Amino acid sequence: MSGLEVRVRDPLREIELDVDLRVNGSGRAAIVGPSGAGKSTLLRIIAGLRSPDPGRVVVGDEVWLDSSSGINLPPEERACGFMFQDYALFPHLSAWRNVAFGLAGDRASRRRGAIEQLERFGVGRLADARPAALSGGERQRVALARALSRDPKVLLLDEPLSALDTRTRAHAGRELDAALGRAGAMAIVVTHDFSEAALLADEIFVMDGGRVVQQGTAAELSARPASAFVADFAGAVVLDGTARPAAGGLTRVELDGGGTVNSTDLTEGPVAALVFPWEISLEPPGPSHPSSAQNRLAVDVLSVTEIGNRARVGLAAPQPLVAEVTTDSVRSLGLRPGTRATATWKATATRLVAR
Amino acid sequence: MRRATFAVGLFLALFLVLAFLTLPIVAIFVHASPADLIKSLGEPDARDALWLSLKTSLAALAIIVVIGTPAAYLLATRDFRGRTVVVTLIELPLVLPPAVAGIALLASFGPQGLFGSALHDAGIELVLQTAGVIVALTFVAAPFYLRQAQEAFAAVDRSLLDAARTLGASEARAFIRVAVPCAGQGITSGMALAWGRALGEFGATLMFAGSFQGITQTVPLAIFARFSTDFTSALALSGVLVLVSAALLLSVKMLGRSSVLGGGAT
Numbered sequence: 001m002s003g004l005e006v007r008v009r010d011p012l013r014e015i016e017l018d019v020d021l022r023v024n025g026s027g028r029a030a031i032v033g034p035s036g037a038g039k040s041t042l043l044r045i046i047a048g049l050r051s052p053d054p055g056r057v058v059v060g061d062e063v064w065l066d067s068s069s070g071i072n073l074p075p076e077e078r079a080c081g082f083m084f085q086d087y088a089l090f091p092h093l094s095a096w097r098n099v100a101f102g103l104a105g106d107r108a109s110r111r112r113g114a115i116e117q118l119e120r121f122g123v124g125r126l127a128d129a130r131p132a133a134l135s136g137g138e139r140q141r142v143a144l145a146r147a148l149s150r151d152p153k154v155l156l157l158d159e160p161l162s163a164l165d166t167r168t169r170a171h172a173g174r175e176l177d178a179a180l181g182r183a184g185a186m187a188i189v190v191t192h193d194f195s196e197a198a199l200l201a202d203e204i205f206v207m208d209g210g211r212v213v214q215q216g217t218a219a220e221l222s223a224r225p226a227s228a229f230v231a232d233f234a235g236a237v238v239l240d241g242t243a244r245p246a247a248g249g250l251t252r253v254e255l256d257g258g259g260t261v262n263s264t265d266l267t268e269g270p271v272a273a274l275v276f277p278w279e280i281s282l283e284p285p286g287p288s289h290p291s292s293a294q295n296r297l298a299v300d301v302l303s304v305t306e307i308g309n310r311a312r313v314g315l316a317a318p319q320p321l322v323a324e325v326t327t328d329s330v331r332s333l334g335l336r337p338g339t340r341a342t343a344t345w346k347a348t349a350t351r352l353v354a355r
Numbered sequence: 356m357r358r359a360t361f362a363v364g365l366f367l368a369l370f371l372v373l374a375f376l377t378l379p380i381v382a383i384f385v386h387a388s389p390a391d392l393i394k395s396l397g398e399p400d401a402r403d404a405l406w407l408s409l410k411t412s413l414a415a416l417a418i419i420v421v422i423g424t425p426a427a428y429l430l431a432t433r434d435f436r437g438r439t440v441v442v443t444l445i446e447l448p449l450v451l452p453p454a455v456a457g458i459a460l461l462a463s464f465g466p467q468g469l470f471g472s473a474l475h476d477a478g479i480e481l482v483l484q485t486a487g488v489i490v491a492l493t494f495v496a497a498p499f500y501l502r503q504a505q506e507a508f509a510a511v512d513r514s515l516l517d518a519a520r521t522l523g524a525s526e527a528r529a530f531i532r533v534a535v536p537c538a539g540q541g542i543t544s545g546m547a548l549a550w551g552r553a554l555g556e557f558g559a560t561l562m563f564a565g566s567f568q569g570i571t572q573t574v575p576l577a578i579f580a581r582f583s584t585d586f587t588s589a590l591a592l593s594g595v596l597v598l599v600s601a602a603l604l605l606s607v608k609m610l611g612r613s614s615v616l617g618g619g620a621t
């Protein structure tokens with residue numbers, strides 16, 4: 001087979017890691033989940049920095065770990081690049097020596113190779129600088145150059161963007177995406193940010209409490225979240241309620257705390273109703289007019305946060321929900337904390353998952 | 356007003372500390388002129404003592420660093436049952452009075468000691484020998500180094516060692532190329548402490564190795580031997596020891612700051 005196969009059970013302090021996942025050929029996968037879900041531990045197991053029993057790690061046709069047959073390659077024998085969360089650049093070595101650390105040969109050829117590698121990531125001019133003299137973004141590039149210096153079969157990235165400030169993160173994320181594309185190695189990215197995962201990976205594994213709770217593309221996870229947890233992670237609004245069949249082949253959900261919503265999903269009993277903030281429209285409060293939007297909730301505006309040309313509007317209905325609208329709409333509707341509005345969205349945009 | 360009083364109090368405290376710790380040293384140099392110092396260097400027993408002190412303390416330091424560094428690394432990076440007990444046992448010589456250390460060494464490596472006959476059969480004599488001085492110095496000085504080195508290794512970010520491993524380094528290479536340079540400052544300050552302790556060692560050496568000129572009489576022992584007969588020459592030799600110790604301390608500190616051992620590493 002090509003690709004990566006990981007099967008492990010590993011009791012950690014709070015949770016038990018119990019994972020069975022496969023990543024295809026030269027694919028890029030993201031492991032997302034809240035902190036403490038076991039994501040970083042999984043990377044450490046793949047790299048050989050931790051050896052669970054039972055455990056099995058196969059990359060391509062190489063078995064790196066197989067506890068049942070006693071195979072356990074040490075980290076230095078696994079063709080695996082690791083980019084650590086804080087980059088873990090050696091503070092006592094210059095950038096080129098950091099990259100050359102894993103290269104074989106005499107000093108001149110190692111220096112040449114390291115500088116070529118740094119140039120590939122646009123930081124060749126920083127070859128003689130110590131990590132302390134580099135900016136966050138420069139450190140990230142040196143770390144990536146170093147992690148890829150030995151042509152690994154699989155590249156592991158632990159929260160590659162979390163050490164950067166929010167202003168540079170989006171730009172660095174797109175750059176990292178391009179760099180990973182050029183490198184062409186199979187890559188596994190750990191992140192707690194769904195949008196980062198969507199940007200950097202083709203396939204996303206959502207982890208919670210040591211288990212993979214759902215896997216799929218970002219679009220699949222957004223469209224068909226298997227649980228309220230996944231939906232919440234994908235950025236959806238989660239409204240708890242009780243579902244029962246209603247007229248017109250729809251399902252009607254009585255929300256906890258008041259209000260009802262309709263969905264085209266068919267189910268019964270306690271459910272979470274999910275809708276994405278960008279599916280929600282806001283209107284002035286008042287009587288309805290003809291519309292295809294089946295769902296109308298009277299809401300209080302709690303907060304308005306403008307992000308460029310968009311605004312995230314925090315609402316209480318009374319369960320909390322968020323709508324994403326244009327800043328123009330915020331102005332024309334006079335939305336600000338303390339005002340009232342009506343939130344509307346379509347029944348077809350409302351996913352129901354059992355609680 | 357109250358803030359000013361506090362600041363004055365702080366300065367007063369520092370002044371008292373400084374005065375109390377430096378005045379006795381200053382007194383040595385007030386009593387012993389530079390001419391006295393140079394004259395004392397001309398005396399054969401003083402030269403013997405200085406040379407012996409340097410030789411034995413360096414030998415002890417070498418033993419401590421070569422064996423102590425990996426031991427400290429193990430204690431800092433691996434958790435095992437009984438680790439606390441091991442750490443406590445290693446630190447015990449720190450609090451032992453020198454006389455107890457001397458007795459303990461005699462009881463273990465002396466002719467009637469626990470390992471006395473085994474050492475004798477192997478042709479190794481320690482008591483009243485230069486080798487015995489080295490054993491005594493190593494015994495009292497090692498804990499100073501081990502403590503510092505262990506703390507320095509424990510402060511090295513584990514992800515640096517992990518990164519080294521994923522870049523193809525064996526555990527040994529990660530230790531030499533990453534852990535040691537990153538712990539460089541702590542290691543050199545541990546070396547300075549251990550060396551200083553070894554240079555000043557008196558009680559354990561006297562009891563275990565005796566005080567024979569050129570064989571076991573280190574500078575502190577020579578100072579003590581002169582003290583009862585010739586206070587001035589004892590002062591002069593003390594002055595020499597102060598200068599040598601200060602020079603050592605200074606050079607080790609410079610070594611720690613330089614790039615040789617990864618100065619500036621955090």
